Each structure stands twice: as structure tokens, then as C-alpha cells.
Amino acid sequence: MNYRHAFHAGNFADVVKHVVLARILAYLGRKEAPFRVLDTHAGAGLYDLQGEEAQRTGEWEGGIGSVLQASFTPEVAALLQPWLDVVRAVNVAAADDAALAGTLRRYPGSPLIAQALSRPQDRLIFCETVDGVRDALVESVGRDARAKVLPTDGWQALNAYLPPKERRGLVLIDPPFEQPGEFHRMAEGLADAYRRWSTGIYALWYPIKDVRAVDAFRREIEHAHIPKTLNIQFDLRAVRQMDTMTGCGLVIVNPPFTLVDELRLALGALARVLATDGTGRLRISWLTPER
Numbered sequence: 127m128n129y130r131h132a133f134h135a136g137n138f139a140d141v142v143k144h145v146v147l148a149r150i151l152a153y154l155g156r157k158e159a160p161f162r163v164l165d166t167h168a169g170a171g172l173y174d175l176q177g178e179e180a181q182r183t184g185e186w187e188g189g190i191g192s193v194l195q196a197s198f199t200p201e202v203a204a205l206l207q208p209w210l211d212v213v214r215a216v217n218v219a220a221a222d223d224a225a226l227a228g229t230l231r232r233y234p235g236s237p238l239i240a241q242a243l244s245r246p247q248d249r250l251i252f253c254e255t256v257d258g259v260r261d262a263l264v265e266s267v268g269r270d271a272r273a274k275v276l277p278t279d280g281w282q283a284l285n286a287y288l289p290p291k292e293r294r295g296l297v298l299i300d301p302p303f304e305q306p307g308e309f310h311r312m313a314e315g316l317a318d319a320y321r322r323w324s325t326g327i328y329a330l331w332y333p334i335k336d337v338r339a340v341d342a343f344r345r346e347i348e349h350a351h352i353p354k355t356l357n358i359q360f361d362l363r364a365v366r367q368m369d370t371m372t373g374c375g376l377v378i379v380n381p382p383f384t385l386v387d388e389l390r391l392a393l394g395a396l397a398r399v400l401a402t403d404g405t406g407r408l409r410i411s412w413l414t415p416e417r
């Protein structure tokens with residue numbers, strides 16, 4: 127039980143997850159009506175990329191570091207902008223992104239992205255069970271009447287806080303995958319949550335490391351008969367390596383109608399930038415269609 131997201135903050139998998147998160151929040155923000163975000167496994171909120179953990183792995187250099195040094199078409203840049211604006215905002219002002227890449231110090235986690243992309247009328251719940259990580263989260267969220275940082279177990283939060291009274295919003299489920307059975311727990315958690323709240327948007331992040339576990343997870347989701355479920359698979363490279371995360375994915379329930387086209391463009395461009403050996407691949411497919 128020693129998962130520390132600080133080792134991985136800003137890596138390719140965070141980039142993929144946070145681009146998807148930001149696109150969903152941008153969509154929710156189009157309507158005036160308030161929305162709710164429930165982040166079941168929130169993490170520390172802000173990560174020091176020059177700190178010991180991040181420096182030890184250097185993972186962020188092949189993630190956010192590479193993104194800041196790449197150039198994108200205006201269309202892709204516009205799609206990445208809400209997320210990158212949050213990255214820029216937590217770092218000291220730099221003349222441009224290349225300069226920022228050289229001095230990048232901090233990387234915002236999902237709670238800070240949700241906080242930055244929500245409005246005064248929106249509400250945010252962040253669950254984090256590890257005391258020290260939660261203390262850091264409280265500090266990075268700061269004084270914000272819209273946000274609650276709770277010690278609640280993320281799986282229990284799916285029962286306790288759904289459906290939200292706003293009746294629209296996003297549930298992000300991003301567990302550490304450090305325990306056996308986490309895939310099954312996530313599929314089960316989704317099915318329970320969906321019974322309580324079938325109109326919410328759900329985003330479930332998963333690592334691609336153990337391909338059989340991933341296949342079993344997808345089958346379990348398919349058999350849950352939840353309509354409108356999208357699968358995003360982002361492979362950094364085609365060749366699998368034992369015990370190495372070679373890709374990641376997200377299952378999205380009730381995706382905004384804009385999401386598929388947006389992600390084909392944005393994640394497609396990111397696959398070219400982040401997959402340095404040229405074998406990276408993005409696959410977006412429906413696990414279950416609309417009813």
C-alpha cells in the first residue's frame with residue numbers, strides 16, 4: 127500500500143487522463159446550470175516536478191515535458207488549451223511553452239484541473255484516504271467554498287454522494303491499481319453507481335500493463351449493459367513489456383457528443399508526440415452503443 131502519485135505526476139498517462147477530464151469539463155461548462163464533480167481518488171492536487179519522487183523517475187519529461195516542446199495545429203492547440211492553461215497557471219510565467227518546459231516546476235492533478243475549469247455555481251468533492259496526501263490536497267485546493275476535501279473511501283463515495291443534487295456532472299474514478307482485483311472493483315463500482323445515477327458522465331482510468339486483466343475488465347463493463355460506453359485506448363508502443371505500463375485507457379459512460387471527435391484529434395496528435403518509437407496508437411471504440 128505505498129502508491130505515491132508524485133512519482134508519476136505529469137507522465138503520459140496523466141496527460142491522457144487530464145486532457146479527457148478537461149474536455150468533459152469544458153463541455154459541462156457550456157450550459158449555465160451547475161454541475162458536480164466527484165473525484166473518488168483525488169491525490170495531492172499539485173506535484174513538485176523538481177521534487178525527489180518526480181526526479182527519481184523523470185516520467186514527466188516524456189509526458190507534459192514533451193507536450194510543451196511540441197507544436198500542434200491550431201485546432202489541436204485549441205482543444206489542449208483548457209488543460210494547458212491550468213499547467214501554465216500553477217507555474218511561474220514564462221515567455222512561451224518552450225521556455226516553460228525548461229523551467230517547469232509544478233504539475234496540477236485532477237482536483238486542481240476540476241477547480242480551475244468549474245464556475246461559481248459548480249460543486250466539487252475530492253476523496254483521498256491517505257492522510258499526508260489529503261493534507262497536501264487541502265493546501266493545494268486552498269479556500270474554496272465550492273470544494274470539499276474528504277477522507278471518505280472513494281468506493282464508498284460512489285454510494286454516499288450519488289446522485290448529486292445538481293443532476294449533472296462527472297465522476298472521475300482513478301484508483302492506484304496497487305491491489306489485486308482493482309479492475310473488478312472498478313467495474314462493480316461503476317455498475318452500482320450507474321444504478322443510482324444513470325445520467326451522469328463517468329470517466330474510469332486504467333493502466334495497460336496486464337492485457338488479460340484489461341480484457342476481462344472490458345468484458346465486465348460490456349456485460350453490465352450500461353449503454354453509451356466509450357473505450358479509449360492509448361498505446362505508447364505496440365510491443366508489450368512485462369510489468370511495464372505500455373499504455374493506458376479510459377472508459378467513459380455518457381460521453382458528451384463532442385468528445386469522440388475532439389479526442390480523435392487531440393489524443394491522436396498526442397500519440398504522435400508521446401510515442402517516440404513511432405508505434406504508438408490511439409483506439410476509440412464503443413463498448414456499448416446508445417440504447
Ligand SMILES: C[S@@+](CC[C@H](N)C(=O)[O-])C[C@H]1O[C@@H](n2cnc3c(N)ncnc32)[C@H](O)[C@@H]1O
Nearest residue numbers: 131167168169235236254255256279280300302
Ligand atoms: C492515481 S492517484 C490519483 C491521481 C489524481 N486522480 C490525478 O489525476 O491527479 C490515486 C490516489 O488514490 C488514493 N487512494 C487510494 N485508495 C483510496 C481509496 N480507497 N479512496 C480514496 N482514495 C484512495 C491514493 O492515495 C492516491 O493518492
